[in-house]
Amino acid sequence: MESALTARDRVGVQDFVLLENFTSEAAFIENLRKRFKENLIYTYIGSVLVSVNPYKELEIYSKQHMERYRGVSFYEVSPHLYAIADNSYRSLRTERKDQCILISGESGAGKTEATKKILQYYAVTCPASDQVEMVKDRLLQSNPVLEAFGNAKTLRNDNSSRFGKYMDVQFDYRGAPVGGHILNYLLEKSRVVHQNHGERNFHIFYQLLDGGEEELLRRLGLEKNPQQYPYLVKGHCARVSSINDKNDWKVVRKALSIINFNDNDVEDLLSIVASVLHLGNVQFAADEQGNAQVTTENQIKYLARLLGVEGSILREALIHKKIIAKGEELVSPLNLEQAAYARDALAKAVYGRTFSWLVNKINKSLSYKFPGWRSTTVLGLLDIYGFEVFQHNSFEQFCINYCNEKLQQLFIELTLKSEQEEYESEGIAWEPVQYFDNKIICDLVEEKFKGIISILVRALPKANSVSLQSLDFFLHRHKLADQKTRKSLGREEFRLLHYAGEVTYSVSGFLDKNNDLLFRNLKETMCNSENPIVNQCFERTELTDKKRPETAATQFKNSLSKLMEILMSKEPSYIRCIKPNDSKQAGKFVEVLIRHQVKYLGLMENLRVRRAGFAYRRKYEVFLQRYKSLCPETWPVWDGRPHDGVAVLVKYLGYKQEEYKMGRTKIFIRFPKTLFATEDALEIRKQSLATKIQAAWRGFHQRQKFQHMKHSAITIQSWWRGTLGRRKAAKKKWAVETIRRFIKGFIYRNYPRCAENEYFLDYIRYSFLMSLKRNLPRNVLDKSWPTPPPSLCEASQLLRQLCMQNMVWRYCKRINPEWKQQLDQKVIASEIFKDKKDNYPQSVPRLFLDTRLVHEDINAKVLQALGSETIKYAVPVIKYDRKGYKARARQLLLTQTAVFIVEEAKIKQRIDYANLTGISVSSLSDNLFVLHVHCEDNKQKGDVVLQSDHAIETLTKMAMSADKVDNVNINQGSIKFTVGQGKEGIIDFTSGSELLIAKAKNGHLTVVSGPSGFPPHLCSPSSHLQAQDCSVSCVTALSSWIQNSYITFIGSI
Ligand SMILES: Nc1ncnc2c1ncn2[C@@H]1O[C@H](COP(=O)(O)OP(=O)(O)OP(=O)(O)O)[C@@H](O)[C@H]1O
Ligand SMILES: [Mg+2]
16 A cells, blocks of 8 residues: 555545545545546555445456465555455464454445455465365355355346355464354345346246256256246346356356255255245135135145145145134134235245255354364454345335444444554544444334334234334434424334434335244144255244244344344454446446445445544554655664654654654554655655665676676686697697607608608608699709608609609690791700810800891892702801812802802802712811712812801701701811812811911811800890790700700600
């Protein structure tokens, strides 16, 4: 409740004592309305619960809700039935004091529902065991049975309880329900024979007809159709859409077996139910004397069988009246009206007594099996009719309102008493409260001799309303009855000024209902019944008892006074039920109707008594706990006594002297506004506290998160470090092992392959091969080659060859025909001159050109003279005369068949290749050469001495053209040659610093060869041969390589 104090503006206050304007009925109803609209159907008046019937299922009765209210202080949770139930239960357990919960309200206000919900609450929340479960089941299942027999559809409620019920639940020392007991009050028996329009008889009749099996109905002599039974159709609504009789029948049958009814009991019970229906069908006709005669013999047969009586006796009993006067039995016949009355009286009596028997039977099944063994405590639930005021108020209303008057008296007494006791125990001066003391009305009803009930008892059974003069007389003289009141009453009326308002009663039918007369011979018949239930219901002692039986009002008065005693011995809690509308509609709040109930339930009076002193009281601990944050001295912890803490707190809050009182254990606050101001201050304070708590919590949360992350990081780090360490260690270990194997391998390297050296040897091989892979020669000129380990020398050699072959092959694949021709010539040159002639090396890097003279350099006449011969090569040469060795410039032309020596336009000499017998050169670096010619030919002038700047090239081409490669002679010192006609010339070759060719004195031609090398003008090679990737260095290198090793190979390509 405390937590919802703040929501008061929207949903009203949860406790009416906190209403500022507590005397205003309008404010009271407005508060109810506000809450009702929000589906808040419960509100307190102090410890009294006001409940408004929602007429719809609300989600507030679940197990979770029950748990929420279990063991929780009353004011900590919102108002609820469960809070009342739990509070009573806890008081019962902790103080071991019997409790009772009084539930009152108009018909249809929700009393029975409330009772059932409270029982369910106990069934769920109380400790359980097998035995207890059975009791719980029986307590719960007694309801459907009692409702079937005691409830009926009325205009106000489809399931209206037509009896008052007080149910005790016994709890053992553990707080488990172990037994129960039910007291019933004033069953509305008249309903058995008559119902108002729109109403029905008790449910059981309809349930039996609708749900009963064919066989059962046959045994009972019943038909399914309720229209066959006059007792069931007086209200013209035997079937109602909102009631499912068939289903309810199943529930009742099941419940009967749970509450210990065996098949025979059920059969006997239903026989009585059926017999009532058959009684209703008994018809009479008048004979000649006007006496009634039974015309429905068939019904008598059924009745005889069902009630276990002699048919003829029953028939006679129904149409006769037996009186015992002065010890003599007088039997007189009944007229039609009297017979119908007797029949109805029998039906009512049988049903009424069976109902009481049923309650007793249920009580037996609920009774605690070990009384006195262990002490039990009791919690009573009173579900009793509320104050009733109708247009026409009869005997029933009189009893009901009398009952409510008594309950109100009890309530006022107990409330005031408990208030007073609380004030006293708290040491606070009691200020007397003004309230309407209804003792005067109670006395008026129940006082011995003078009370209305006594007057009714004294009235003769046969008296009609008019003879109730003494009542009339008495009431008119009552001190509350003024002149005006008296004048407004009718002749057969009296008016009582109840605490809830005035009610005018009509005395018509009062005495009949009060006397509840059943003729003696019918009683006798029933006493002889073989139906065990009927037999128990009608005791023989009744017949012999001379005393007049107690009238209904007296019985009621007595049972009420017993009830009051029971209730007085217990600590009461109250539930006041309100019905929001007459149309059983959800959400409809009819103010007029509610105002009426607020009045008749005496709620304003309740509130006034409760608010007489202080609106609010709380134990110091609780008050301090809630509000301590409002005062720096009490926040966050107050070390001293709670009393002192509260004193400091209220002083700090500025409470005025008249606003509160300090009791021994509680603080009492007089006005709600003081409490609300405190509550508002708390609401503001909560904001700042919430911020602080949030900050603290966030800090804490973040710290925790950080710690968690740190912990995780450390775990990961350590794991990772461990992993790294392990890896490093493994690596080191591996390294050590490898090194060790290496050292061992090294030591054993020269041994045959064995375990000690195999790794080393493999590694050496591997690393050699790997290094070879990385350092392979890039081209044929690259002579580098990694040094192989001894064991791989042979393989290395093979690989080297393969590699070289591969490179050569690749190179060769790339060369073009021109270059191949060049290389061919170079190879031939090499064959001829290498290591034989000194100036050969200089020729190697020089490209051999196709020709040294272009077409234009050769005279046209020469070309003409050559005819079909094509010039393959031309070069300027110097010819030395054979005789004087005079040097003459000539051109040397090579064709496919001959060598031509040409002087300008004249071919000076033609030497056919066939006549060319040889070519001689010196081994020195001169460029002189001699062409030896066959001399037998006269046309030939003898050998020719020539000099060419490109001697190597010229001679190579010539040797190739003339196919005289093997005929090139390289001479040391001198060359002999023929001059013609058998004469011989000699050329002497010597080395010197300068080239010199001259005729010596001895007639020889002396040639002093200069330093080796080409003349400077010839050093830059001509490049009209367009070799795309040819370079001089490459050629040089290639030629040297060719010289070295692969000449044969190239030659073969
Ligand atoms: N808390 C509730 N939630 C939902 N519906 C309810 C509640 N209380 C009562 N009702 C509805 O109101 C109807 C009447 O309730 P109930 O039988 O308890 O009234 P009553 O006060 O016992 O009336 P009577 O005096 O005629 O026996 C119920 O059948 C049910 O439909
Ligand atoms: Mg009821």
